[in-house]
Amino acid sequence: MRKGTPTSVGEDFLPMSRLIAVGDIHGMLHKLTGLVEQISPQKEDTLVFLGDYIDRGYDSYPVVEYLIKFKSEFPNTVLLRGNHEDFIVSMFSGNQNPRQRDLWLNANGGHLTKASYNRAGCYMNVHQKFYESLPHFWETNKYFFCHAGVRPGVPLERQKRSDLLEIREPFLSAVKDYGKTIVHGHTIVDRPTILKHRINIDTGAGIHGPLTAIELPSLKIWQQM
Template structure:
């Protein structure tokens, strides 16, 4: 059993905020940290963020969810997909963080392995974690990946999932920097890359840590 179950919202290349957050959380070996996707793009140091998460995975339990930004990135880098949308959505910053020189084969073996480890959803205790949303009446293992990665809560918050588990998601940025909690769904994307906060929540106690790109920290417990 994990000592603490901690979910962390969309990092989007905000390495300073991530470092500040992790220093405050001080993850231990028996903690379980779940990253909700959109680790890359928009912010200044996606490469550094992945470096830090790989290092973190060596000293605590870590689960990562695949977000729509990882999907866009991998579609371009691995499958020759159209790059225009990715570049408009923060891919330029990601390429710059890797020192892009025109060669798309720039991911190290470690970074490829980390990206391959990201899943569509994760279930622990009375919670399930995914990037964007879900279909309420569809079992978790039968969900459409577009719904899991791309659906915006601005189009409507889905009802409770048939499993009875509480959903913990990111993707839909709340520019006020506040967590969205409607009981059966909690959204932890608090707009870090746009000047807001990177949010972590310990799910059992609802302790919250938030850090920004200025290295500032706020905490509710």
């Protein structure tokens, strides 16, 4: 019997599906698996992963493998692109200049991602299609999901890809009605930022913080260290 299908009077009162966003994972497989176990996803749920699956933690390869399998089991899953995945895509396309490559490898934890693929006995291009397929945003009537945020003053449908992946200011300080609540990660905060116009759930899983997920619109939060 499918989970999430009403099977008794009691379950008729449960919502049939949930909308849940998940913050920056950064190669932390144990935080990801622990968080998903807590959420206990059902087939009808939509989990929106906000990007930055790799770099900083040791398990970038298995995290990507896990997410690919997760999407095959939970077809509503949305896997967005983070700036860290975009580094990889630009490397595949040959658009990464030596300075960017050096920045990725040494400052942004790319050497750990390379090492993770090496341990798995493969190169990053085994996941080339996965990286290249990741969209920059996803939206519902009420929410606009993207990795980093949006540029205030620019309509949501005209946002630059680079802003969706990298923006911090002036987005973080702006108090603006975008017509939808922006749900994002990218900028690490001690605890989730929940405002009317934006929600940030990057609680630094890639360094010392927990991995955070939030259900919408209930604002129920799960965290995993």
